[in-house]
Amino acid sequence: MNQTFGKLIRQARKDRGLSQRELANLVDVNYTYLSKLENDHAGTPPSEDVIERLAHHLELNAQELIYLAGRITEDDERVFEEFVKQNYKEMPVLFRKLKNNPKFAQNFLQQVTELESKDK
Structure with missing residues (x-):
């Protein structure tokens, strides 16, 4: 089974005994948005800031979450842009x-x- 961003954060939240509302409050997002993230139905990946807060409160690797969400880090973006130009x-x-x-x-x-x- 493929790991998705949503599945990973849902499992980590449950492993820590947090409700969606509790985690949403910690991360400073609406709980309905968190539900969409957990169900992989948010439409667009969350901001890097939200990802980092999720990683912090769920004790997950932020960089791995960034990639799993379909984003890349700012450093990787600069490297990629230069590679594409060349x-x-x-x-x-x-x-x-x-x-x-x-x-x-x-x-x-x-x-x-x-x-x-x-x-x-």
Whole structure:
């Protein structure tokens, strides 16, 4: 079963014995909005600020939540923008390949992860 942003925060909330209203008050959002987040029906990803407050109160990794919500960090955004500028002609091909070939995408990510590990 695939983990979603909503499933993860719902489970973490329940693990901590919090109601939706209690967590919503801690995070300073409306409980109906929190319900939409937990059900993956919010329409757009929450702001990075809301994600960080959720991570804090649920003792979750904020960066992982940011990615799971469909956002990227500000640092990653700058790196990505620069990469796109430098490789703008090749980007459509790369995106189509990633979208249309899950095995390619998985292999690509595995290779990048291995390179990142070697660089550290």
